[in-house]
Amino acid sequence: MQFNKHTSIYLQIADYMYDRILCGEWPDGQRIPSIRDMAVLLEVNPNTVTRTYTMLQEEGTLENQRGIGYFTAADARDQVLSRKREAFLKSELPLFFSTIGQLGLTMDQIRKAHEHYQQEHEKS
Amino acid sequence: MQFNKHTSIYLQIADYMYDRILCGEWPDGQRIPSIRDMAVLLEVNPNTVTRTYTMLQEEGTLENQRGIGYFTAADARDQVLSRKREAFLKSELPLFFSTIGQLGLTMDQIRKAHEHYQQEHEKS
DNA sequence: GTTAGTGTACTAGTTAGATAGAACACTAAG
């Protein structure tokens, strides 16, 4: 996995995991890759993965059974979805509107760009 | 100034300065606050401000005269604008579209939110 | 020349983050 140089790796791993949960790749209550496997997959140190898993466990998104592995919570997807929606409405969206204002872009241009984006991504 | 815990302060100061340039508060070729004044204003260490000023100077956004101070470049606003526009189109916008897809939001909802945002921000 | 305000350049110490490596405890399967 390719990481952004200016943000902590353990937080970027968390975002990666939120994506896995949201897209359905990791359904609710299912076992996820072990710390060691994840470290190999992402090419980072196991301690860094442990940090992410521990954080998500404290949030309630993950649960674990010693000697067995980590599992997504029964309501993991709903949790991630509602937290991300709140962050989006309170922070990202206002920032987004501010940026398009600074750049002199109109909502109509954004809408057209979105149509192109969707055309590119419906080839499944 | 209030800083995000998970990103470097000197980069957040850079963003703050880009905003000053874009909004016209710091016109092209004009002197900007000294390192020491800026450190007091933002409540950080002068060394941290120096780091940001040096970075922006290496980018070509700032120029300086020893013993006198730092100045915005003659084309500072255009520079910042074109860099920000490129980053927006290549990175932020695709990510934005991906997020609204994950959250189940439609472009129409975004458009309505934008109208509300504009109503809130035209009270000048 | 003196002074105040600038940028510049150090040294030193602290913290967060990441890596490396090892050891131990628990669980399931054979």
Place this chain on the structure above:
DNA sequence: CTTAGTGTTCTATCTAACTAGTACACTAAC
């Protein structure tokens, strides 16, 4: 019981980032 795979807990080392403090050189104004 043995083994492989798991989470857990350490110590140690390294780098980036931030802070603190000091000193020096340059510029403009008096």
